[in-house]
Amino acid sequence: MAGRKLTRQQRWRIDKIQAERNRRADKKEAALDEEAMGPEHRGRVIAHFGRTLEVEGMEEEAVAGKRFRCHQRANLESLVTGDIVSWRELKDGLGVVVGRFDRHSTLERPDARGILKPVAANIDRILIVVAVEPVPFANLIDRYLVAAEATGITPALVINKTDLPADPELDTLKARYQRLGYDVLPASVRQQHGLDVLREALKDLTTVFVGQSGVGKSSLINTLLPSEDIRVGALSEDSRKGTHTTTTARLYHFPAGGDLIDSPGIREFGLGHLTEQQVTDGFVEFRPFLGHCRFRDCMHREEPGCALREAVAEGKIDLARFESYQRIVHSLTAS
Numbered sequence: 069m070a071g072r073k074l075t076r077q078q079r080w081r082i083d084k085i086q087a088e089r090n091r092r093a094d095k096k097e098a099a100l101d102e103e104a105m106g107p108e109h110r111g112r113v114i115a116h117f118g119r120t121l122e123v124e125g126m127e128e129e130a131v132a133g134k135r136f137r138c139h140q141r142a143n144l145e146s147l148v149t150g151d152i153v154s155w156r157e158l159k160d161g162l163g164v165v166v167g168r169f170d171r172h173s174t175l176e177r178p179d180a181r182g183i184l185k186p187v188a189a190n191i192d193r194i195l196i197v198v199a200v201e202p203v204p205f206a207n208l209i210d211r212y213l214v215a216a217e218a219t220g221i222t223p224a225l226v227i228n229k230t231d232l233p234a235d236p237e238l239d240t241l242k243a244r245y246q247r248l249g250y251d252v253l254p255a256s257v258r259q260q261h262g263l264d265v266l267r268e269a270l271k272d273l274t275t276v277f278v279g280q281s282g283v284g285k286s287s288l289i290n291t292l293l294p295s296e297d298i299r300v301g302a303l304s305e306d307s308r309k310g311t312h313t314t315t316t317a318r319l320y321h322f323p324a325g326g327d328l329i330d331s332p333g334i335r336e337f338g339l340g341h342l343t344e345q346q347v348t349d350g351f352v353e354f355r356p357f358l359g360h361c362r363f364r365d366c367m368h369r370e371e372p373g374c375a376l377r378e379a380v381a382e383g384k385i386d387l388a389r390f391e392s393y394q395r396i397v398h399s400l401t402a403s
C-alpha cells in the first residue's frame with residue numbers, strides 16, 4: 069500500500085495550503101498596519117505582559133509622556149522594559165510596535181532552564197546598595213562589581229544606614245572603591261541624609277538598584293518615588309484575564325529626573341554565574357597588566373612572571389582586591 073507516505077502531489081497541495089495560510093496571516097497584519105494610519109513615533113517600553121507592551125511616547129509633544137497599550141508585530145523578537153521602540157498609534161490609547169532601536173545595554177538573567185534572557189534594556193547605571201549594618205563583605209561588593217562590569221553598565225555604590233554606628237572597616241572600603249574610580253554615595257533613609265546627592269546622581273539616567281536583602285532597597289526606592297507604591301504590581305487592564313499583577317520589570321520616573329527600572333529579579337542581579345574571564349576583566353585595575361604575564365595562558369596563581377602578582381608586590385594592585393579576586397575564582401571552580 070502507498071500507505072503513510074504522501075505522494076509528491078499530496079505534499080505539494082499541503083505546502084500550498086500552508087503558504088496560503090501564511091499569506092492570509094501576513095495580510096491580517098498588513099490590515100492592522102493599515103488601521104495604524106498614524107505616523108511612526110519613538111517610545112519607551114515601560115512594562116510588558118507577554119506580547120502586550122506598555123509604551124510611553126517620547127519627544128513629540130502630542131505623545132510625550134502618554135502611555136499606550138501596544139501589541140507588537142509578529143516578526144519582532146521579544147522586547148523588554150527599557151527598550152526604545154518605533155510605534156504607531158491605533159486608537160484610544162492603543163498602538164502597535166513596529167521596530168526596536170539598538171540597545172546600548174542589556175541586563176540578563178537566567179530563566180527557569182538556566183538560559184540567559186534579557187530582562188531590561190538601555191540601563192545607564194547599576195546602583196549596588198550595601199548597608200553600614202550588616203557590614204558588607206568586600207568580597208560581596210567585588211562580586212557585584214564584576215557582574216556589573218560584565219554588562220558594560222557603569223556601577224556605583226550606595227552605603228545606606230549611615231545613621232548606625234559604623235565599623236572602621238567601612239571607611240577603608242569606601243576609600244578603596246573611590247580610588248578605583250567608583251562613585252560611593254553614603255545615605256540614610258531613616259535620617260534623610262545623602263538623599264539629595266543621590267537624587268542628583270539619578271538625574272538623566274536609567275538606573276537599577278541591586279543588593280542583598282535587608283540593605284534598604286525598598287526603603288530607598290519608596291523615599292525616592294513617594295507617589296508610587298511599587299510593591300503593588302502595576303498594570304491590570306487585561307479585560308479577558310481580569311486584574312493581574314506582574315513580576316516583570318517596570319520603569320518609573322523619579323520626580324527629580326531620571327528613571328528607575330525595577331523588579332524582584334533585577335534586585336537579585338549580580339549573584340548568578342560568572343566565567344573566570346568575566347571575573348578577571350571585572351577587576352578594572354587589572355586591565356593594564358592583563359596580557360603581560362610570561363605565559364599567555366597564565367591563571368595568575370603560582371606561575372612565574374605573572375604580571376598581576378608583580379603588580380600586587382609593587383603595590384600597584386591592592387592586595388585585598390587580589391585576594392578577593394582569587395576567592396571569587398576559587399568559588400567558581402569549587403561549585
Ligand SMILES: Nc1nc2c(ncn2[C@@H]2O[C@H](COP(=O)(O)OP(=O)(O)OP(=O)(O)O)[C@@H](O)[C@H]2O)c(=O)[nH]1
Nearest residue numbers: 228229231256257258280281282283284285286287
Ligand atoms: N537604621 C536604618 N535602618 C534602615 C534604613 N533604611 C532601611 N532601614 C531598615 O532596614 C530594613 C530593611 O529595609 P528594606 O528597605 O526592606 O530592605 P531591602 O533591601 O528592600 O530588603 P528586601 O526587601 O528583603 O530585598 C528595614 O527594617 C528598614 O526599616 C536606614 O537608613 N537606617
Ligand SMILES: [Zn+2]
Nearest residue numbers: 361366368374
Ligand atoms: Zn598572570
